[in-house]
Amino acid sequence: MERKGEMSDEEVLSALMRGDLKMHEIERAVGGDVPRAVELRRAFVERKTGKHLRNIGNFSFDAEMAMRRNIENMIGAAQIPMGVAGPLLCKGDASGEFFIPLATTEGALVASVNRGCAAINRSGGAYAFVIADGMTRAPVFRANSVQDAINAVNFIRDNEDKMREIAESTSKHLKLKEIQPFFVGRNVFLRFVCETGDAMGMNMVTIATDEVSSFIEEHTSLRSIAISGNVCVDKKPSAVNLILGRGKTVIADVFLRDDVVEDVLKTTKDAMFEVVMRKCFVGSAFSSSLGFNAHFANIIAAIFIATGQDVAHTVEGSLGFTTAEVEEGGIHFAVTLPSLQVGTVGGGTSLGTQREALDIMGVSGSGSPEGSNARKFAAIVACAVLAGEISLIAAISARHLTQAHMRLNR
Amino acid sequence: MERKGEMSDEEVLSALMRGDLKMHEIERAVGGDVPRAVELRRAFVERKTGKHLRNIGNFSFDAEMAMRRNIENMIGAAQIPMGVAGPLLCKGDASGEFFIPLATTEGALVASVNRGCAAINRSGGAYAFVIADGMTRAPVFRANSVQDAINAVNFIRDNEDKMREIAESTSKHLKLKEIQPFFVGRNVFLRFVCETGDAMGMNMVTIATDEVSSFIEEHTSLRSIAISGNVCVDKKPSAVNLILGRGKTVIADVFLRDDVVEDVLKTTKDAMFEVVMRKCFVGSAFSSSLGFNAHFANIIAAIFIATGQDVAHTVEGSLGFTTAEVEEGGIHFAVTLPSLQVGTVGGGTSLGTQREALDIMGVSGSGSPEGSNARKFAAIVACAVLAGEISLIAAISARHLTQAHMRLNR
């Protein structure tokens, strides 16, 4: 089949221009020489569009590995500026001082998180706890009638041990925690909740779910319609994830003393509270938003890009709550992230820059015990989000937002 | 090149380690030599963490420009693998064949979009239309009473021309389209809706809003509490953006013929329809989701990373609807994206790889007339999202999802 080295670069390009060769066939046409294929594909796009793609060709990760795991029709890489905020003093499920790598093109973001870190550090650090941990996948099945649906779910409840056995046979990293059944008419949604070690785990859970689904189809009248029935819910904002959680559910809090609010944040606790109340609660309530916070998504997107997470999970990362409560001597701040999907193995985590970014926080690869690295990472992310919230809310409360942006020239 | 700084590299690092110098002060300490500052900061992080950050140091964009506009405390860049899907035949507000640059670490995504492009092309192309265009910012004000709030809003309504004049005086690219007033008790939210040329425009609108807010505070009893009151809504999922739109509201559709469904997508239109119905509608409805689609966010995140958009806007990009309707001879597919925030100037769009990715689609920089490039880009994005939806729904309907992921090694 392979015709190693038989085509010259120009032959490949000509064949592509003529349409005799498809973009995804280049690797084969050049005998599996991935770097060469990447260059030829980029050259082809340059020829078709008449544009030079010099920068896209500049990258340092292993193209072959990326083509196996992360990308198809590769032409190179996007470079996203990376900065660091911190150090950030964390307690609870992550303990120590951490630098936070943030890859972003939004000016002022790193500076803002950095200021939040200073406020937290001066207050003795932030506590973060992973209060729930379970990646989900929820296939949708069709029954013949509601009665059939109920019978099938009863069968599933009666055979949970068998289901667990099947699910856990698909991966030594996976533990099936629960199957949550939901009904809409004769549609049955089974929300599989699994621990997945240090991996974000969506594919792992999908494979397990698929296997269990086959068993269910064999033993009941249910017919699987879609391996994901949007009750998981993956990459769509939803109340089900807000309420029941998905991936890691993490909460972080800190008590900011009056002097920290004044000296570091240049505002008052009453002003900060008023912003949280009117913006994060009254405003979000009116908007029928699922995000009762200031800008979770900014911090999460930046960390996710830097560390090889699935960036589309920023969607779930935007869900959640920032709460503030004025007390004698200071203000209590907390962030609640119900649905944080992170991993330290798999996905994009082993690419060059991504692994280094995880290294900066000391969380790359598998933890010991398994799962501990991902949970530690989740706790750090929550503390970074807390830093970002504190800083932005302080800035808004001092009417600094626009000015800051202007000064930083955007 | 520059060497104004009096401190040697080691002196800088020592000062950093001792805490006598802060990370954001390095630029100043080395006389404004940005590349050197970036290297020193990275070296500092390496020293603190004991990790090598070789790959992060590898980038080809202009560090000085990035530090002015996009990042603080820069240590380098994240590299995200970039592939291309297409060409994709577009009609309507974007016309022609386009390659779609996608930066992602999620294997199978580019291949999936690519297959959707093939299905669309074989069906004669997809139509996309930008049906609304307006970036928003909604400050929250406090009135003394409901009556005061009403009086103030009446004043604002009576002085819309003046407000427009003030708003538009802040930028020649900005047009104030509307101020939407909303009340919650004595809280007043004013949602400013503006056209912002080819820029995504959030900062532009923020500046204009801030200026108008000052005028309002001078002439009414309203007191501005937060320049963003979460009725904008930026980077949080919300019904207000789903219903009223934010940024570009775009719809794309295509009629897939029976033979295309069979030959390219290897499934049937009835099976595809059933997945859309049970997953995208029944499932999302049960989840109280604002995303009635399969995976908008995947395609949007990948294009946004590639092209220098604000990636946290993936949150709003996940909102919207995929609809499918079986007809004689084929199936009608459409995607509705109510809240797509894109720009071809500003933000991260002028960085090296990002500009090239926009170049691939012929949409980098300002359009003529102004705004036309951003709208064309939005239309292309919608067609790419359509391609992604078609392909994934087809795959699910053929129970191919897990297998595809397994074959591609995840």
Added chain:
Amino acid sequence: MERKGEMSDEEVLSALMRGDLKMHEIERAVGGDVPRAVELRRAFVERKTGKHLRNIGNFSFDAEMAMRRNIENMIGAAQIPMGVAGPLLCKGDASGEFFIPLATTEGALVASVNRGCAAINRSGGAYAFVIADGMTRAPVFRANSVQDAINAVNFIRDNEDKMREIAESTSKHLKLKEIQPFFVGRNVFLRFVCETGDAMGMNMVTIATDEVSSFIEEHTSLRSIAISGNVCVDKKPSAVNLILGRGKTVIADVFLRDDVVEDVLKTTKDAMFEVVMRKCFVGSAFSSSLGFNAHFANIIAAIFIATGQDVAHTVEGSLGFTTAEVEEGGIHFAVTLPSLQVGTVGGGTSLGTQREALDIMGVSGSGSPEGSNARKFAAIVACAVLAGEISLIAAISARHLTQAHMRLNR
């Protein structure tokens, strides 16, 4: 009295028992003698079920009129205990002291509203304003393609005057304020917003919408699928009504002085505020609720039953916000009801007890100018809801809730 019917009572009952006569045919069988038909139908149900329905037969309204307008297959009436709260001092769009008729079976409700009235009166009265007024109906249309949909909506925008003329020709009480077009793929929803005088107006708007829809179908490629496309939205909770309003949008507020909070409400303003914050905002946010309040629905259901409103509109009545803000000298309380559907003519408003209940507030029948009665009524309802919220939140804050219920024996 009438005896036109050729069938005796026993003949009618026997025919019913045999199934030769249907329940809705009784009126005809007894020559249109409605009271007799009602009695026979009740007798039939008694015979079928073996139960005595003595109380259901006890009513004093005009059965014939009710059968024409309000009910079919009538067997009598339900009696709901009615109490009054108040007087309640109102200002703004309703001015004066009003007794509030409440028909309910939930013990403690009237007493609770009554206490809230006392607190409001002692604070100088509550202000209420109807800030928007428009009943809606939104048919859904199907277009052939997105492009067709856009063309059709452009036609509609270009012909709004004609639409208005058609709509307003269907009733002298109706004014078409706006047609709000929304797209989902090739589905077009046209949300007609109308003023409807003193009537709640849903049927009036439906008739007007139907007429305009016919015109649209004649002149565009749109095909009407459903006269209500659930974007109206009638009797389902929805963000669109929360944000854009439906029926009357009303806000009421009051400043409760410290002494009133202490003497009348037996609590503190800080305690009340804390309940509003944690229950009405944090709790409702977590629940993904559209009701950020304590118990709007209780007061609205009770007034609606008493006054002949469409009780299913309690659903929209439950939407909205209770806000509280602690100040020097007292606490500011407000309720925001975005979607209050009320009328003083039509529906059940002319039945015996219902008209009397409206009379108690001085708002039965048409106002002068038209619409003023319904708006005044809406303002009173909002003040009553405010009273109910204040009282319940005060009770909760004093941990009185359970005890109050126990003392009142439920």
Added chain:
Amino acid sequence: MERKGEMSDEEVLSALMRGDLKMHEIERAVGGDVPRAVELRRAFVERKTGKHLRNIGNFSFDAEMAMRRNIENMIGAAQIPMGVAGPLLCKGDASGEFFIPLATTEGALVASVNRGCAAINRSGGAYAFVIADGMTRAPVFRANSVQDAINAVNFIRDNEDKMREIAESTSKHLKLKEIQPFFVGRNVFLRFVCETGDAMGMNMVTIATDEVSSFIEEHTSLRSIAISGNVCVDKKPSAVNLILGRGKTVIADVFLRDDVVEDVLKTTKDAMFEVVMRKCFVGSAFSSSLGFNAHFANIIAAIFIATGQDVAHTVEGSLGFTTAEVEEGGIHFAVTLPSLQVGTVGGGTSLGTQREALDIMGVSGSGSPEGSNARKFAAIVACAVLAGEISLIAAISARHLTQAHMRLNR
């Protein structure tokens, strides 16, 4: 204190007019003669408003009992026209033919449900199943920190048996099924889920929750802020009730044969399906509604008024899904009601007309075993809702809605 019989009617009225006697003091002033007190109070309102309240005085239930359980400041009763639909053939958790009592002032409603019953009966009856049963109450507690909150919840998990014992000691009818803990920052919501026999049970659960809360406050650092923290969620629309259920979760379905659709419903299954798709799913999705149905609330409000339920629970009754699926030979219709709160004892169920209405369905009073009557009633309600949905959707699909309303004169 009591001055039995010492005041004449005129003395009472004069004292009321002067403000020397409050409305709620009349009972005491007339020696506890409730009927006389009711008349005097009504006379007072008549004098104050100058209106005759002849009809409101006409009622046949036991005023004394009502004043003890259901109402304060009573002046009489509202009369709501009551009709019956049916008989309706039910299977599953309610078995047999049932007449459905509907108290409403919305013309066409009874007729519409009646037609739906005919369609269901001709199809062999509808199946309904109560798939979950649990009334909820969720107090909100404040902890000192997130860590404290977690510790407290761990204590609660470890002591569930003790909690159960305390909860169940408050009523022999109550069974504590589960305590669902939720966190927002340092707020803890504990959602108590209880079976409550044949009572709707809200007060029963509140009392039990209050007792357990005291225990929790004694043994942890949690401080109860509100006995209801809006995560219950009572009488506010919410995703948490849609997803997790509250009260009864009921599903009903029926397979309508082609001939029934044609003969009884005068439409086609394809037309019905299209209405369900575009209205109940696409339309409701766009509206960000929690009600994916046509008019659940209408049927529920009418049954609730007739049978003495808490009518404000119509809010939760409006949540849920109507699904329709075209098949060979007919169309499958189902309604899913996640949150139906009903009881056959307590509340307004023992009032005269209300008990009779329950009697019509054979479900008044306690069931044997306990709870069976309430569940049977819930199943009947679901079948009636199904009938209402089928009929309205059929009518819409045949463009009959407006015409039907016009013909029936509203």
